[in-house]
Amino acid sequence: xxxxxxxxxxxxxxxxxxxxxxxxxxQPIVAETVSRAAIELYNSQLAPNGEPIDYKALTAEFExxxxxxxxxxxxxxxxxxxxxxxxLPEMIALILRGLSRLGKSPVLAR
Numbered sequence: 388x389x390x391x392x393x394x395x396x397x398x399x400x401x402x403x404x405x406x407x408x409x410x411x412x413x414q415p416i417v418a419e420t421v422s423r424a425a426i427e428l429y430n431s432q433l434a435p436n437g438e439p440i441d442y443k444a445l446t447a448e449f450e451x452x453x454x455x456x457x458x459x460x461x462x463x464x465x466x467x468x469x470x471x472x473x474x475l476p477e478m479i480a481l482i483l484r485g486l487s488r489l490g491k492s493p494v495l496a497r
Contacts, residue, residue, distance in 0.1 A: 423442075426440045426442055454466045454467060454470075459485045459486075459489070460484065460485030460486060460487070460488035460489040461481060461484065461485040461488070465481055465484070465485070468481065469481040469482070
């Protein structure tokens with residue numbers, strides 16, 4: 388069974404429970420370590436009125452409303468692909484597809 392584990396700043400990886408062993412496999416572990424370090428760095432350099440990243444609260448919030456609650460113009464399969472792909476052009480294409488369905492024109496920098 389697939390379960391999405393959100394990471395701060397919109398990065399996510401999928402973890403899977405093996406049906407045979409029931410063990411949890413997190414992919415990629417390196418991304419989790421880098422994300423944790425990025426969160427710590429961000430939080431250490433906050434302005435006095437800045438809002439720190441609370442990973443546990445973000446994880447709980449994402450798990451609470453699930454993929455369907457994203458309301459980003461993508462269906463469940465597209466959102467799962469967006470949250471698991473490591474292919475940057477595919478990420479961009481999915482984000483633009485969702486925005487176009489919401490009727491919002493993305494503004495691209497020149």
